[in-house]
Amino acid sequence: MWRELAPVGRHPDSGGYRRYAWSAADLECRAWFRAQAEARGLTYETDRNGNQWAWLGDPLAGDAVVTGSHLDSVPDGGAFDGPLGVVSSFAALDELRSRGVAFTRPLAVTNFGDEEGARFGLACVGSRLAAGQLTVADAHRLRDADGIALPAAMESAGYDPDTIGPDPERLARIGAFVELHVEQGRALDLTGDPVGIASAIWPHGRWRFDFRGEANHAGTTRLVDRRDPMLTYAETVLAARREAELTGALATFGKIAVEPNGVNAIPSLVRGWLDSRAADQATLDAVVTGIERAAREYAERAGIDLDVVRESFTPVVEFEHALRDELAKILEGSGDTGRPVPVLGTGAGHDAGILSASVPTAMLFVRNPTGISHSPAEHAAEDDCVAGVRALADVLEGLACS
Numbered sequence: 001m002w003r004e005l006a007p008v009g010r011h012p013d014s015g016g017y018r019r020y021a022w023s024a025a026d027l028e029c030r031a032w033f034r035a036q037a038e039a040r041g042l043t044y045e046t047d048r049n050g051n052q053w054a055w056l057g058d059p060l061a062g063d064a065v066v067t068g069s070h071l072d073s074v075p076d077g078g079a080f081d082g083p084l085g086v087v088s089s090f091a092a093l094d095e096l097r098s099r100g101v102a103f104t105r106p107l108a109v110t111n112f113g114d115e116e117g118a119r120f121g122l123a124c125v126g127s128r129l130a131a132g133q134l135t136v137a138d139a140h141r142l143r144d145a146d147g148i149a150l151p152a153a154m155e156s157a158g159y160d161p162d163t164i165g166p167d168p169e170r171l172a173r174i175g176a177f178v179e180l181h182v183e184q185g186r187a188l189d190l191t192g193d194p195v196g197i198a199s200a201i202w203p204h205g206r207w208r209f210d211f212r213g214e215a216n217h218a219g220t221t222r223l224v225d226r227r228d229p230m231l232t233y234a235e236t237v238l239a240a241r242r243e244a245e246l247t248g249a250l251a252t253f254g255k256i257a258v259e260p261n262g263v264n265a266i267p268s269l270v271r272g273w274l275d276s277r278a279a280d281q282a283t284l285d286a287v288v289t290g291i292e293r294a295a296r297e298y299a300e301r302a303g304i305d306l307d308v309v310r311e312s313f314t315p316v317v318e319f320e321h322a323l324r325d326e327l328a329k330i331l332e333g334s335g336d337t338g339r340p341v342p343v344l345g346t347g348a349g350h351d352a353g354i355l356s357a358s359v360p361t362a363m364l365f366v367r368n369p370t371g372i373s374h375s376p377a378e379h380a381a382e383d384d385c386v387a388g389v390r391a392l393a394d395v396l397e398g399l400a401c402s
Helices: 024-039 083-099 125-131 136-141 150-156 168-172 187-191 229-247 281-302 321-334 351-355 382-400
Strands: 043-046 052-056 064-069 107-111 174-182 195-201 204-212 250-259 269-277 305-314 343-346 361-366
Touching: 024 043, 024 052, 024 107, 064 083, 064 382, 083 107, 083 174, 083 382, 125 136, 125 168, 125 351, 136 150, 168 174, 174 351, 174 382, 187 195, 195 321, 195 382, 204 229, 204 281, 229 250, 229 269, 229 281, 250 281, 269 281, 281 305, 321 361, 321 382, 343 361, 351 361, 361 382
Parallel strands: 064 107, 064 174, 174 361, 195 343
Antiparallel strands: 043 052, 052 107, 195 361, 204 269, 204 305, 250 269
16 A cells, blocks of 8 residues: 555656646545455545545444555655554554454545645644534635645636535544544653553644835845845744743744745745744733734835734644543553553644544554654654554554444
8 A cells, every 4th residue: 555655646857746636636645545345345435525535334323443644745845644543544454354343333444535635725634524613614715836726726626616614423433533644753762661641632723914015126126125024934933943942842834925026026925824833822912912013013114015824733732531541441451561542632633633623533653763754754663553554453443343
């Protein structure tokens, strides 16, 4: 499975993946998912929001155990973020069948669409729509960098955008959702454990900063006469780093758009996107407030107009304690050492976090020896991936076969 999926959407120069929602690479990933489902005799379906499902047992029976993740990527992303969870889900099902277990609850593997938000700027679109956390009107307003609207992208890919919206009946049929994911950090590497359990997802959000100045000639305009928004943006980036260090949070300006974007032109507009995350809401509020305050001070001093817009936000997600404790008990009982499985928080958002408001959810993490993610250098050792599959199989057996 891994060898079949690995070439899809891989850029020949960067070695990273560009599997953007509703693109040709994304459609190829979707075709791969459907082929895996049909090869196992599973009931395949696509829901009203473009999320894919592969069912063992009756999809309408209720109290189903669901596992899976996503197949799309960030720009030049790594091979493991998302796909490891989907591949491991199919592999765990194969493992359970080899054990000859008897399923007492329906089981499904899923691929949630547009988790990364690389094309339309909003993460977890598929799961947000299903959970009613993204309105149909707001979804229709989403545009990519070329001005293509989400409904148009879906329609060009052969999906009906008129069906999108909340899917409470489907979510009501899920008794538990367990997502396996490569760890995006080094906590497991530091403890020496191949697999861990998630405790919570930090609150996080994305803010757009629009710095507006005055376009002018780079070769003739005196420095003292310039209203250059790039300087204010640069000062704000440095302020974000300082505020994050002071508060123990994370703050990153990772995307920028410039107008008119000429080498010999002073910009009229610099638009930067801030991603910020923290262990608690108060800390996140403090770091973002500090960054915006600094940006406005710099802008006022330089004669720059500034608008700040919060484009997305996810509050802290505490995974259901009862399900989390059940996973810990299952894995401790199935392990060779008998020692507790590490329980750790994460600053990365996931579909499991979105769904947690509607269904009981939990997450497993597989060790990432370098901690690198959202990069072609993202990696997990084969032995650890196998350990992840076995852990997921043990969890699914404990939940769906008891």
